[in-house]
Amino acid sequence: MKILKWIDDPKIVELLRRESIILQTLDHPGIPKSNREDYFTFTLKDNILVMHCLVMQKFEGEDLRQWIKTYRRISQDLALDWLSQLINILDFIHRNEYFHRDIKPDNIIHQPDGKIALIDFGGAREISRTFLAKLSTNGGTSTGTSMGYEITAVRSAYYSPLEQIHGQAVPQSDFYALGRTFVYLITGIPLSNIKSDEKTGKLLWRDKAGHIDKPLADLIDDLMAPFPGQRPQNTQIILQRIQKLPLQSKIQRITRSKTFVISALITSISLLVFIFFRSILPAIANSFVSQGEKLEIANDFQSSKNLFNLATSIHTPSKFTVSKFYLEQASRNISNLQLAKKYYQLAIKYNERDLGAYNSLAIVCRQLREVNCAIDAYQQILKLKPDWEVYYRLGSFYDDEGKEELAQQQYQIAIKLNNNAVVAINNLSRLKNLKEDYNQAAQLALEGLSKTKDPKIQATLYKNLGWARLMQRKYTEAEKYLQKAIDLDNERIDAICLLSQTQEALGKMDETKLWWEACMIAKSNIPEVYIWRQQLVDRLINNSKRTN
Structure with a gap:
């Protein structure tokens, strides 16, 4: 049972009430359960003191800060397992239009069966147009007050990103806190003892985690990028990258080993060609897809228009550097998309059965308004995997283009395949x-x-x-x-x-x-x-x- 101590602060009371509502809404094995009747108040001292209480499910186990103190830093395999579990929990939270705002080792529970749970939703927020309207007018104070709107800022030292400290948290703020959490877990060193680059502000942690392969380290650094637009834009992108990590790590370990180098020198030309076309080309294709995804991530976390709006909303002398970044980022969007398109096309050239590359190409072509390119990509996907969702996406594309007859045909096929x-x-x-x-x-x-x-x-x-x-x-x-x-x-x-x-x-x-x-x-x-x-x-x- 959580009992509120700061009963004279209406903002803290509101956070507890919001936590109760969110826990009632989210039904997931990795999130504490709580019912409507579990939030209540009771009065002490002759009706002078009113206590606010919230009862919720308790997870057996210990939080990850305690776990690290007991067992020390985690391995590559355990890091992948925990990261996958937490991203799946975040995916559920974000799809239900909430974000946590207070991810850190203390708020993650390791249960006896190895399952991970995320707790303490006292700082969570609903992602709504009203919230985004408040965010766009936020002056960046501790409560985020501006033009009649108010957003209570939630922050944890060393884990909260810059935009959250300024009262402008977005869903991608959760990714920053998650990345920093994993730096602590894989190094076993408090973040206060890890130096940062004076120019970029990035944590200099990799030399303290030599057991972590570069692909996973790259993902963790991308999660901790300084600005929201540089981070992965949603949980699905992160999950896709996690799925590719084992293969990427395996390739990296093989190509760095002495055995591989010696074998490569003494193997015949024909065998080298066979290995190249059967093993290396998919890895090259994955690399091109990764480059394309990074360029898409480098675009906006919603659109160029939103970037310009956000830059304008924070364009004050004290925040000129942040404002300038968003303006420059918006102006790069089109060129980034064009380059991302080339990377996806190269990925397909090296792996003609890469469904993910075709799908990413279709999305980029839609954003660039290149109709034939998008249609070709969708049709290639259908040749490889005639799934109802692909027919639905193609129908949606025709719908957006005003091709109503073609859109109807695709929707009807999708419904026929899945009623x-x-x-x-x-x-x-x-x-x-x-x-x-x-x-x-x-x-x-x-x-x-x-x-x-x-x-x-x-x-x-x-x-x-x-x-x-x-x-x-x-x-x-x-x-x-x-x-x-x-x-x-x-x-x-x-x-x-x-x-x-x-x-x-x-x-x-x-x-x-x-x-x-x-x-x-x-x-x-x-x-x-x-x-x-x-x-x-x-x-x-x-x-x-x-x-x-």
Whole structure:
């Protein structure tokens, strides 16, 4: 049971309440369980002192700081095992739109069965548009207060990155803390005793961990990169790199051994050629993929636009260096993507069956708006592995390009291969609405709703169903479904715009005005939202002309 000592500080009380909610939300064997009734208060000393308490699951074992004191530094194999476990836990946390903000050895438990658990979610935050809005206006104070917004900064000495110390933590801040945690685990030396490079600020730790192979050391250094945009951008990228580490380490050890050098000198030319094409080429391909991934990582952690916005938000004399970095980074994005594309193409040249390289190439080509390049990459993937997800991604690409007929074909194939592919069902329902096939759109939306419990996906399916009913002039049904969509996801601007049209059709003019205002001023990149807005503007102009 965690008992709050600082009961007079409302910010600390709020952190404890948030921790309770997060632990109720996250159901994972590596995260403490806690129920709704486990958060409570009780009063002491004649109603003068109110104590806040939170009961949660206790993991048997010891935290990693205690573990290292007992057993000393960890091996390469154990480092890979623990890193894989922790990244899988973080992947679950981030996919549920939270990030931890306080990863360090003290908050990681090694259980008797070898399983790892992550604890202390008192500093965790929800990743939401509201939080990002607060972050973009954050002045960098200890509480992150600016323009009416407030973000409580959570920091741990030697483990928190610069942006988190300034109250501007992002999901990639967790990766920095994780990288520093592993420097401590594989060296067994407190970070306070490890020197840093005076120019770059990077920890000079590798000479204290000679048992760690270069590929793993490179990953750890990438996790600890000074700026969020230089770190891996999500947990999936890290997991992919971890999967490649054993092979990369094996190749490195072989190529450095004396036996390999002597054998290479005395082996015939034909055998060298055979080894080269059967063993070395995949390693070269992996190297090119790694270079491409690093260039993508060197891009923005969201987009060039966000980099410019972030640079502007922190452009003060005291932070000029950080601001300048983001501006320069944004200007490099296009050239980085072009170079990443070349690396992926080289990787494919050396390993024509590398699905990861084809997929990365498709993503880069989409970002560069090179349509034929992206289509070719997806088609090559389908030749090697005709999976429903690939058909869905190709359909999504055609959808973005406005090629609706081709998009429908790919979605239908994806659904045929996997009738539980709700994302494909949802996108196909939307296209049916655009094609004015409202019966089919409604049928698909209902089918999708029967197959998912994800609130975000349910929201978009209810939106599609409400849209179909609106166009069928079933206004009462449309109102009900669109309201459900907004209740599940109040940031669905397309549902808000459709509800405004529905309320107008029902003659509820007071509600209509409010919903139209929300539709017009909210940010949205959905094509149909722009159409509905323009239709309203045209209607208002025509009414004004008739009045005059």
